[in-house]
Amino acid sequence: MSLEKTSTVESLLGLLSQGPMSGYEMRQMMERSTTSFWSESFGQIYPALRRMVEDGLATVEEQSKDGRAKKVYRLTDAGERRLRRWLGVEARPQVRRNELLLKVYFGDRAERGAIAAQVVAERERCEDEMHRFEAALLRMEMEHARHPALPYWKMTVRYGMAEAKAVMEWCDETFEELEKRGLVSRARM
Amino acid sequence: MSLEKTSTVESLLGLLSQGPMSGYEMRQMMERSTTSFWSESFGQIYPALRRMVEDGLATVEEQSKDGRAKKVYRLTDAGERRLRRWLGVEARPQVRRNELLLKVYFGDRAERGAIAAQVVAERERCEDEMHRFEAALLRMEMEHARHPALPYWKMTVRYGMAEAKAVMEWCDETFEELEKRGLVSRARM
DNA sequence: TAGCACATGTAATAAGTTACATGATTTT
DNA sequence: AAAATCATGTAACTTATTACATGTGCTA
Structure with a gap:
């Protein structure tokens, strides 16, 4: 199972649980809402989204609104389950560097x-x-x-x-x- | 100048300002004193010490106490200056991930x-x-x-x-x- | 004599940011 | 026409942990 030390994928699953959106929109949402305790860079987001689709946690649909192409991701049932399970696991204390x-x-x-x-x-x-x-x-x-x-x-x-x-x-x-x-x-x- | 994003070297300079010691002892001191807001692993400490000696911020002396060899590091004037300068630069807000x-x-x-x-x-x-x-x-x-x-x-x-x-x-x-x-x-x- | 603390170091891996590359659309 | 925003992605680099490798000396 999830052997990663960080929760990049889970943060994206969480955002997708609020509705389908693109990687770009996820970044924007984080900037607006969680920036004081969580943020991810594009260099983390895009590769993570690819893995999530590979692992069946999300699906992609290429949309072209006004000729401007974007990939809209949508949470699968497996993704929803994965998110819920993660929410039940005790949070790890963050490494503090002050x-x-x-x-x-x-x-x-x-x-x-x-x-x-x-x-x-x-x-x-x-x-x-x-x-x-x-x-x-x-x-x-x-x-x-x-x-x-x-x-x-x-x-x-x-x-x-x-x-x-x-x-x-x-x-x-x-x-x-x-x-x-x-x-x-x-x-x- | 110091282009690094973190203060590994400075934390070691700070410890050395309290007196000469080995890399192993620095780790121990951090565990005892600064662990709630700062710590470094051996994988960071030893390479950093080598660079510090190269840059003239510290000197090494190989000691063998009771046959057990250790390298004792000592702050140079340049090291002391570097530490003092760093202490005068406004601390960067840490990236929070909670x-x-x-x-x-x-x-x-x-x-x-x-x-x-x-x-x-x-x-x-x-x-x-x-x-x-x-x-x-x-x-x-x-x-x-x-x-x-x-x-x-x-x-x-x-x-x-x-x-x-x-x-x-x-x-x-x-x-x-x-x-x-x-x-x-x-x-x- | 087994295990722990002392002691130094490297290699593999993970995690993350930043800069770059590309290109469309919208606003000034 | 330029600049900003939308949009996706990769490459290079930095930072950091963990595991491993090696060996000594002390203690139970």
Whole structure:
């Protein structure tokens, strides 16, 4: 069975479970909806789609709308089963690689103010993200008010918000601590 | 200059800034100290060390302690400079891939109770992690009470704690919401 | 004496991004 | 007419893990 370490195929099965679409559209959907926790490049998507058809998880149909050709993929029963089975398997904890924390960890070796600057930048990133999450939540409620999957989609956004808020608080607490220790450069204050 | 997308070399420079050591010891240190946000495999470490010596960022000395040979690496001035410069460059936001959220996002297609089970498992993972962070904080205070880098090390642990707490709260909130919607299987309740 | 920790390294494989190639249609 | 978007795909390259190969020294 699925010996892969990642879920590229499953992410595509999931998208197809919402309706038939092309590889290009899958990429767009991810950019719009799951980009904060999942995305795939074309270099992953197209070969994966070929394998999925080979394995009977999806079928293709070549459509030419207005002379513009595209391949529309459709989930098979086997694909649906495969998706459902995967949803029942406990998610593997992701390998975390956090460059910010690596820099903080070696902060002792940094120039005065360098780590404080990292923390300030991170705080700003989180604020931006939070605004995007708030907008996403509103957009979802407007555009998909009655969609049966809406509660699940909202859960993923709330996860992002919870994380962003926690990191923001950590940034504030950490900045204060650096300030207390005189580790914030004058230019930054 | 550093055209790499990741910071394998920099993580090793950082460890060497704490004193000369072997590749094996670097791996051990990461396992002990940075594993929650950074780790490297031997397959990355040994080739990177060779390149670092080639680039003049470190020197090697072959030691044979009790007949057991090992290569001890030492930071050069160039290595120290490179580390300091890297610490001043804004950290790149990591690419997030969260399999749990991918499953939640497609939760609509799952069997009854499957997503609640995912959330319960995640909550347990966070609890375990939180305990490890608490232990790490205590151990640091005991073993390195006067180490100048201690405040930075603690900051990275507090980040982990803040995140774990936020995710735990999300798990509780999400489980409740699933329960309210009757999406928790009886066996689990 | 078996097994584990120490110690270094390579090869195979997997996973992923980016750039490139191609070409149509739509918008500015 | 140029630029952006739609659309599919491949090749080159980078990154990373895992398994394997090899050997020493200590401990149960």
